[in-house]
Amino acid sequence: MRVVILGGGYAGLICALRLARRTRGQVAVTLVSASPWFVERIRLHERAAGSEPVKRELAEMVAGTGITLKIGRVTRIDPRGEILLGDERLPFEQLVVALGSHVDLDGVPGVREHAFTLDAASAASLSERLPAIAARRGRVVVVGGGLTGIEGASELAEAHPGLQVTLLYAGELGGNYSEAGREHLRRSLNRLGVTLEQGRVKRLQAGSVELEERSVPFDACLWAGGFVAPELLRQSGLSVNARGQALVDAYLRALGHENIHVIGDAAAPVAPPSPMLMGCKTALPMGVYVAERLSRLSRGQDSEPFDYLDTAFCISLGRRDGLVQPYRQDGSPTGWVFRGRLGAWLKEAICLGVSWTLAAERKGLHFFAWRKTGRKLSPPAAQERRLAA
Structure with a gap:
């Protein structure tokens, strides 16, 4: 199976690492990124304030995994099985779109x-x-x-x-x-x-x-007035919402395209868990899920639908203060929070944990997990019929 993953951010990178390690050469994994650098978006507010970023090359982060890394900007996606990368035509059997999001610069004049x-x-x-x-x-x-x-x-x-x-x-x-x-x-x-x-x-x-x-x-x-997905998704004929995110079914497949999965900020599930907030905390579970699903598909096995439960909201308030707001099972906030220096320590631990998770995935240590609702979802075909109606 030839799998091409577009995007070297949180979702795309962890998907590539998990899939390559799970299949051990039985699946050809190609990771495509517009930049040779991995950008820690969860620390960009620190960068704006003057901190020096830790720059990591994607080539180093995937070294020894069997992943083929290609640096370039995708200009066209043909859902029938090909992407255009500069002058190169890159075929695929399964495509994973993890192109993330960017700040909406055109929603408000100026x-x-x-x-x-x-x-x-x-x-x-x-x-x-x-x-x-x-x-x-x-x-x-x-x-x-x-x-x-x-x-x-x-x-x-x-x-x-x-x-x-x-x-x-x-x-x-x-x-x-x-x-x-x-x-x-x-x-x-x-x-x-x-x-x-x-x-x-x-x-x-x-x-x-x-x-x-x-x-x-x-x-x-x-x-910081909102984010949108790349226009490439709409231009490629995928069904998108008002923010340009591709609509995906319970298996995170683009509606109408069983060979295209969309993950991270670029994805908008039409079934529970829906809606999902953009961010690292949803990108990583979606990336791991699709990697596991494609690994099972390569062996002719079925997969359960994607399931995710948002458990907390974490925010830094400078370097010495923070706020962690836990959520109940129904999505409502609990009456208690972690705050102050403890909140800052927890937020920093979470940020460091993301880096450690990616490093562990490269070595084949698959300890990343997330809470799930446990609900049973209807088949995606039924969801697509309801959406079309």
């Missing part, structure tokens, strides 16, 4: 022209600008009240005490936390000197965020 993001290159550019802005007590406006925005605002404020940091959000800040979690979040942001403002952004202009009834000036703007 973002592309006037904002930084926590994508790797932009985060590095912002880190170079911040010392001069902080020296003159300038203002950075962080737009977005989700995980990315909160971590970004906290990290910048702690790393650059002279900086005026404003967190601008539209909905409820910490709406999926318990009361204890929301209280700690606001207290921590206040301790760091982060100003909170609520409002819906109409557009960005040079030096200001334009809201419905006022404008907020800035020396730099960090946009």
Whole structure:
């Protein structure tokens, strides 16, 4: 079986490592990445604040596993069994799309022209600008009240005490936390000197965020207003949602394409567990599941549907503070949280655990696991019929 995996991020890399080790040469595994470097996206807010990233080459991370690594940008996917990689045509029997997501630069006018993001290159550019802005007590406006925005605002404020940091959000800040979690979040942001403002952004202009009834000036703007999947998925004829994510069935197969699996941020399940948040904590289970499924398929064996239970929400609030919000079985937050230095330690342990997990997978140590709901799902064919109706 020839398996091509597109994307060298969390989902694609762990899928390639697990599949190669499970099949031990019985499956030809090719990993395609636009960059030769593995990017730790869960640490990009630290990079924006000025920390030096630990750069790891994908070639080193897959060395000795039998994986064929190709560096290049995919320009076309033919679902019938071929991708176009530059001038090279790469055939496949099974395709795994793990192309991740990127910050939505076009949903609000002016973002592309006037904002930084926590994508790797932009985060590095912002880190170079911040010392001069902080020296003159300038203002950075962080737009977005989700995980990315909160971590970004906290990290910048702690790393650059002279900086005026404003967190601008539209909905409820910490709406999926318990009361204890929301209280700690606001207290921590206040301790760091982060100003909170609520409002819906109409557009960005040079030096200001334009809201419905006022404008907020800035020396730099960090946009964390949402993520979208690559346009390549739509262009290739896959069924996608409003964010460009491919719709997938209970086996994480693109609807209508049994030879294409989609995992990580690029995937949107149409059956439970649905919806799934974008992020490392969902990318790793999806990558491992598809690797195990393809391994079984290569031996002519069936697989159970993908099952996943979200158990906690982890957030760093600078280097010395954090918040871990556990969830109940029904998805509601518990009334208790891990916070402060303990929360920061747990969050850092989780980040380090991701690196250790990938290193272990390369050596054939398959200890990564996740909690499951245990629910029984209907066959994917029935789900697709309901969706079409």
